[in-house]
Amino acid sequence: MKTLLVAACFAFFLLNAAESRRCNCDDNDDSEQSSYKLFVFGDSYADTGNLLNGDLNWYTRIWHEPFGMSDADHDNKPTGRCSDGLVQSDFLAKILGLDDAPTPQRMRRNEGVDLSSGINFASGGGALVGWNLDTQIDELRKLVRHGIIDKNLTKSVALVAVSDGSDYVDFPAEQADQDKLIRNVTDAIVDGVKQLEDLGVDSVLVNLMPPIGCNPWNTRMYNYTKCDDEKNKITSAHNKYLKEKLDDDESVLLLDLEKVFNKIVIPKTERLFQHRHVPCCETLEMDGGFCGQHDGDGNRNYTLCDKPDDYFFWDDSNPTQAGWKVVMGQLEGPIKDFLDI
Ligand SMILES: *[C@@H]1O[C@H](CO)[C@@H](O)[C@H](O)[C@H]1NC(C)=O
Ligand SMILES: *[C@@H]1O[C@H](CO)[C@@H](O)[C@H](O)[C@H]1NC(C)=O
Ligand SMILES: *[C@@H]1O[C@H](CO)[C@@H](O)[C@H](O)[C@H]1NC(C)=O
Ligand SMILES: *[C@@H]1O[C@H](CO)[C@@H](O)[C@H](O)[C@H]1NC(C)=O
Numbered sequence: 001m002k003t004l005l006v007a008a009c010f011a012f013f014l015l016n017a018a019e020s021r022r023c024n025c026d027d028n029d030d031s032e033q034s035s036y037k038l039f040v041f042g043d044s045y046a047d048t049g050n051l052l053n054g055d056l057n058w059y060t061r062i063w064h065e066p067f068g069m070s071d072a073d074h075d076n077k078p079t080g081r082c083s084d085g086l087v088q089s090d091f092l093a094k095i096l097g098l099d100d101a102p103t104p105q106r107m108r109r110n111e112g113v114d115l116s117s118g119i120n121f122a123s124g125g126g127a128l129v130g131w132n133l134d135t136q137i138d139e140l141r142k143l144v145r146h147g148i149i150d151k152n153l154t155k156s157v158a159l160v161a162v163s164d165g166s167d168y169v170d171f172p173a174e175q176a177d178q179d180k181l182i183r184n185v186t187d188a189i190v191d192g193v194k195q196l197e198d199l200g201v202d203s204v205l206v207n208l209m210p211p212i213g214c215n216p217w218n219t220r221m222y223n224y225t226k227c228d229d230e231k232n233k234i235t236s237a238h239n240k241y242l243k244e245k246l247d248d249d250e251s252v253l254l255l256d257l258e259k260v261f262n263k264i265v266i267p268k269t270e271r272l273f274q275h276r277h278v279p280c281c282e283t284l285e286m287d288g289g290f291c292g293q294h295d296g297d298g299n300r301n302y303t304l305c306d307k308p309d310d311y312f313f314w315d316d317s318n319p320t321q322a323g324w325k326v327v328m329g330q331l332e333g334p335i336k337d338f339l340d341i
Pocket of ligand 3: 223
């Protein structure tokens with residue numbers, strides 16, 4: 001019944017966007033559901049299926065095995081998430097008490113889709129590069145303007161997860177340019193936060209960057225025995241600027257992935273993962289290879305671990321589901337305090 005009503009709402013939206021705000025889909029919610037709305041922006045840390053599906057290649061790999069192998073919530077099948085299972089935005093949705101992570105924007109027209117608890121715009125990209133933050137926020141603005149998302153954004157939470165380092169892949173050689181780039185990237189994030197606040201989103205959670213020098217693609221050259229300190233300096237500078245620019249904003253909570261990841265990859269006390277640097281799914285081809293790749297004969301061009309739960313990293317830069325669970329477990333208290341849950 002609920003599905004039918006929501007589908008009917010959608011037919012109505014498509015026929016007459018201007019009138020569509022009269023169709024109050026919230027009325028179809030069961031009363032148990034959390035009243036939070038969650039809007040997600042950013043990169044592969046938070047994407048739950050916005051990238052195109054298709055024949056196996058580097059871009060579509062997330063729609064193919066072994067991605068999703070640990071994801072009991074989705075029949076252990078690939079769902080377009082860049083992990084063996086749930087990612088950061090899924091665990092945030094759970095913290096907010098939502099039944100499901102918000103629908104990826106690409107699927108919003110699918111039958112039975114319910115946008116009353118938010119929508120996810122995250123996909124590969126950074127603050128400046130690719131399907132970037134500004135573009136993603138524009139999409140939200142359009143949906144609000146067309147009444148597809150209710151313009152009353154009270155009790156809404158945004159996650160700004162621009163943190164996998166995509167903006168720094170082409171890192172300039174000169175110190176002055178490096179500094180300029182980091183300022184540009186952090187300015188773009190701060191600008192995105194202001195745009196969300198102007199739209200009426202009342203709480204914005206912003207990822208600080210994790211120590212990217214400890215990502216497998218940066219530790220592999222050291223046989224996974226140490227982190228790349230030069231790369232970690234990018235993280236420190238990026239986070240320093242973000243803190244300077246956002247620390248005083250009362251509607252912003254900075255999620256300190258640097259601190260939390262460091263606890264895991266550089267343990268001082270308890271060792272949380274047996275494998276902290278080696279990824280579970282590792283390409284055999286350093287240059288351009290990827291987790292999930294096959295050669296012409298259908299043989300795996302990657303190695304896959306037996307127990308992803310023992311690994312913090314899934315592939316060369318993304319945590320496993322177990323990794324995200326621990327990370328978000330550490331951030332749950334601060335998030336609940338901030339939102340007064
Ligand atoms: C906006 O929604 C909240 C509940 O989510 C409600 O309390 C408030 O009255 C609404 N504001 C307007 C102007 O409709
Ligand atoms: C920083 O941004 C400015 C203006 O947007 C641009 O002209 C400049 O090339 C950018 N610098 C870097 C290093 O990205
Ligand atoms: C890399 O580490 C593995 C396991 O710790 C070890 O067997 C191998 O010999 C190391 N290789 C190099 C080149 O150090
Ligand atoms: C598979 O990996 C090997 C290196 O181990 C590489 O030479 C080969 O080109 C790769 N095959 C494909 C189809 O990419």
